[in-house]
Amino acid sequence: MRMLQDDLQNSLRQIDELKARNRELETTLLMAETGKRDTMSTKQKFMKSKVIGDSILRNVGAEHSDMNLECLPVHKTEQLLRVLEKRDLGSLEFVIIQVGTNDIRTTRNLDFVKGEVYALVSTGKKNLPNGKLVLSGVLRPRDVSWRGVGALNDRYDWVANTLGLTSLTRTAG
Numbered sequence: 001m002r003m004l005q006d007d008l009q010n011s012l013r014q015i016d017e018l019k020a021r022n023r024e025l026e027t028t029l030l031m032a033e034t035g036k037r038d039t040m041s042t043k044q045k046f047m048k049s050k051v052i053g054d055s056i057l058r059n060v061g062a063e064h065s066d067m068n069l070e071c072l073p074v075h076k077t078e079q080l081l082r083v084l085e086k087r088d089l090g091s092l093e094f095v096i097i098q099v100g101t102n103d104i105r106t107t108r109n110l111d112f113v114k115g116e117v118y119a120l121v122s123t124g125k126k127n128l129p130n131g132k133l134v135l136s137g138v139l140r141p142r143d144v145s146w147r148g149v150g151a152l153n154d155r156y157d158w159v160a161n162t163l164g165l166t167s168l169t170r171t172a173g
Contacts, residue, residue, distance in 0.1 A: 009073035012058065050089065052080070053098030056139055076102045077116040081123060089128040096168075097124060100138035104152055114155035121163050135160050137169030 048067070051057060055073035072080060077099050089095055099120065103113045117135070124133045137153040140146060153169035160167030 006074070009055065012055070013071060013073055048092065049094035049096070050092055051096045051098065052084070052087075053096075053136065054080075054101050056101050056141075057098055074102060075099075076106070077113060077120055081116065081120045084120060084123050084127065087127060089124070089131065092128060092131045094132050094134065095124060095128050096134045096136055097121070098136035098139075100152055100156070101141055104138055104144050104148055105141065110148075110152050110155055113152060114159060117156060118159050118163070121159055121165065125163060125165070132166070134166045134168060137167065 050068045050070065052070040053072065054075050055071055057069060057071045058073075070083075072083060075083070080097070080099050084097075097120065099117065100113065103116075104110075107113055121133065121135055135156055137156050138149050140149045156169055157167050
């Protein structure tokens, strides 16, 4: 059963990547049809912001050519940290990090998650020296209590305040 879930998540991630690539190719084709020479890659020209996080982000912002979505299904904070360490974010204006949905399902020690989020945000700030970093709070999955989500989002607010960035936490609705 777990293997099928992993295969499904991998397939959905590949679909998201193909959609993004298709948008890039459509833009390149449109520029070629209008006779404009494309001296920069489409991503360099149009991408101003990036949203990175777990599968809850799937299909967010698909209609915005100036936003790149990186949906990483089943990723926990520590895995997202490793991904972010390898990313060059220097040319972006905004990066929104959404994380925690998978952590809250499996981890009982929320202070441990807070430490991982602190490391993640610190790395994001280092990789985005001239842009704005935003930390998005956990959106409540159906199998987790409101209390747990609120407790983790309180810790996210502490991280955001300590590191001087914007926090988007949501514990109701």
